[in-house]
Amino acid sequence: MMLLTQVTDTAQKVIDTVNRAIQPVTTPAVPVDDLRFGDLLIKGGWVMIPIGILAVLGLVIFFERFFTIRKASKDESELMRQIKSSITAGKLDSAVAVARNSNSPLGRMLQKGLLRIGRPIKDIEGAIENVGKLEVSKLEKNIGILGIVAGIAPMFGFLGTISGVIKIFYDISKTNNYSMDVISGGLYQKMITSAAGLTVGIIAYVCYHILNMMVDKVILKLETDAIEFIDLLEEPSR
Incomplete structure (x- = not known):
């Protein structure tokens, strides 16, 4: 009976040894730090400085121009109505005042045209066109x-x-x-x-x-x- 017990213990030890041997060898996991956005920028080196300057410059110009152009593109139907009404009534000074107070590209164009009334239409068209070119250059x-x-x-x-x-x-x-x-x-x-x-x-x-x-x-x-x-x-x- 004792001999049978020893044989059983020995067999169990052999089985345990084989099981340990065939198990895959695992290495302890090395914790990896999360890579932050700021770390990425630093790893980019000195070239990231001019790229960053270009990014800031581009965004500043875009938003400044965006709001300026959007303001210039507002509906001017009321301005046109008031000027038309003043001209029809023969109130040239009133029309000029309305155009001046609008403080818009169209208002400045019409003001120049109104101040040329009495001259040939071609001269009025030329004056309006010249002011229009200046206004467009400002927008661009x-x-x-x-x-x-x-x-x-x-x-x-x-x-x-x-x-x-x-x-x-x-x-x-x-x-x-x-x-x-x-x-x-x-x-x-x-x-x-x-x-x-x-x-x-x-x-x-x-x-x-x-x-x-x-x-x-x-x-x-x-x-x-x-x-x-x-x-x-x-x-x-x-």
Whole structure:
């Protein structure tokens, strides 16, 4: 009976040993810190500074122009009605005052035309057209900078890519080590700067065309109202 017990114990030990041997070897999990957005920017290197400046510049220009153009595109039907009413009643001074007080691109265009009443229609049209060009140039102010940002931001990203590749080879030449620890710094810089440059460039490109479309709508509206004003002046002579 004792012999049977010893044999059983020995067999159990063998089974336990085999089970431990065939179990997969596991390594303790190394806690990985969450990668924060600020850490990513820092890993991008010095190229992130000009890319960040371009991003801030582009956003400032976009919002400043957006609100300016939107203000200029407000409905001016009431202004046109008041000026038409004053001209019909023969109150030229009242029409000029209404146009001056509107403080809008259309108001300044009509004011110049009203001050030219009595001259040939061609002179009035020319005066309105010249003021209109000045007003449009004011609306388009700094929009071209957005186009520049859209063009050079990806180029800075590409510059960061080249800088990251150079860093990888430099680190390898110093350590003669091809491990991921050595090349990860350059890879971070390469990928982060490329992504940042493309992101800023795409956003600036979209904002640039949004503003241009808004300006085109304002121009069309100004031209329509100017034609209506000229037609109003020509009515008595028909």
